[in-house]
Amino acid sequence: MNTHKGRLTRDGIRIHEDSDFAGMHKAGALAARILDEIADHVFVGQTTGAIDKMIEDKVNEAGAKSATIGYKGYRHASCISVNHVVCHGIPGDKLLKDGDILNVDVTVIVDGWFGDTSRMYVAGKLSRKAERLIEITHESLMKGIEAVKPGNTFGDIGHAIQSYVEAHRMSVVRDFCGHGLGRVFHAPPNVLHYGRPGTGPALEEGMFFTIEPMVNLGRPETKVLADDWTAVTRDKSLSAQFEHSIGVTGTGAEIFTLSPAGRFHPTWTA
Numbered sequence: 001m002n003t004h005k006g007r008l009t010r011d012g013i014r015i016h017e018d019s020d021f022a023g024m025h026k027a028g029a030l031a032a033r034i035l036d037e038i039a040d041h042v043f044v045g046q047t048t049g050a051i052d053k054m055i056e057d058k059v060n061e062a063g064a065k066s067a068t069i070g071y072k073g074y075r076h077a078s079c080i081s082v083n084h085v086v087c088h089g090i091p092g093d094k095l096l097k098d099g100d101i102l103n104v105d106v107t108v109i110v111d112g113w114f115g116d117t118s119r120m121y122v123a124g125k126l127s128r129k130a131e132r133l134i135e136i137t138h139e140s141l142m143k144g145i146e147a148v149k150p151g152n153t154f155g156d157i158g159h160a161i162q163s164y165v166e167a168h169r170m171s172v173v174r175d176f177c178g179h180g181l182g183r184v185f186h187a188p189p190n191v192l193h194y195g196r197p198g199t200g201p202a203l204e205e206g207m208f209f210t211i212e213p214m215v216n217l218g219r220p221e222t223k224v225l226a227d228d229w230t231a232v233t234r235d236k237s238l239s240a241q242f243e244h245s246i247g248v249t250g251t252g253a254e255i256f257t258l259s260p261a262g263r264f265h266p267t268w269t270a
C-alpha cells in the first residue's frame with residue numbers, strides 16, 4: 001500500500017496514486033497493440049510513411065490521441081528509425097530494403113494518460129549481426145526493468161543496462177534517455193541508460209517512467225541531421241532500441257506496454 005501519494009519527490013518526480021496504474025495500463029496497452037498490428041505491414045518495398053499512416057489511423061480508430069503530432073512541431077504519429085538512425089527518424093517515402101532493421105516508436109494519449117513504447121522490426125531477412133544487436137538491446141531493457149524496485153536507484157537501472165551491453169562489446173547511447181511520464185509526455189527524471197550502482201534518485205512506489213536504451217554496434221556518439229530530428233550514429237554503425245513504459249510497484253515494476261500478442265521482439269512469431 002502506497003501511503004505517500006500524489007506528491008513530488010525532492011527531485012521533482014511524481015508519486016502517483018494506486019488508481020493511476022489503471023490509466024497507464026490502458027494507454028500502454030493501446031500503444032503496444034498498435035505495434036503488434038503493424039508487424040505484418042513491415043516488408044521490403046514498404047515505406048515508413050505508409051506504416052506511420054497506419055499507426056495514425058489506428059490511434060484515431062481507438063478514439064485516442066497521438067502524443068507526437070504537434071509535439072515541438074513534429075507532424076507524425078510515430079518515429080521510425082532505420083539502420084544507423086538512433087531515434088527520432090521521420091517517416092517518409094523511402095522504400096525499405098532487404099535486411100533493413102527499424103525501430104517504431106509510438107506514444108498515445110488515452111483518457112489523459114501517456115503510453116510510450118517502441119520496438120524493432122526487420123524488412124526481409126535479418127542478418128546475424130543485426131539479430132545479435134536486437135537481442136542484446138532487448139535483453140538490456142529487460143535487465144534495466146529487473147533493477148526496478150523500491151530501494152534501488154536510477155543509477156542501478158543505468159548500470160544494469162550499461163554493464164550488460166558493454167560485456168557484449170556494444171555501446172550505449174548517452175545523448176538520449178528515458179523519462180518520467182504519466183499525465184505528461186516528458187517529466188523528471190532523465191532515465192539514463194548508463195551509470196553507477198547506488199547513484200541517482202531512489203526508486204519509489206508510484207513512479208512512472210520509460211526505459212528506452214539505444215544500443216550501437218559501434219561507438220556511442222550520435223549527431224542530429226539538418227532536419228533537426230533524425231539522430232544517427234556518427235560512425236554509421238547499426239543502432240537498435242526498445243522502450244517500455246513502467247510503473248514502480250511495492251515489490252518491482254509493472255510494465256504498461258507489454259505486447260498483447262507476445263510479439264515484442266522481431267523473432268518472436270507468437
Ligand code: MF3
Nearest residue numbers: 068071074079088105107116
Ligand atoms: N516517443 C519518443 C520518446 O520515447 C519521443 C518522440 S518525440 C517526437 O520519448 F516528437 F519525435 F515524436
Ligand code: CO
Nearest residue numbers: 116210212243
Ligand atoms: Co519515451
Ligand code: CO
Nearest residue numbers: 105116117243
Ligand atoms: Co517513445
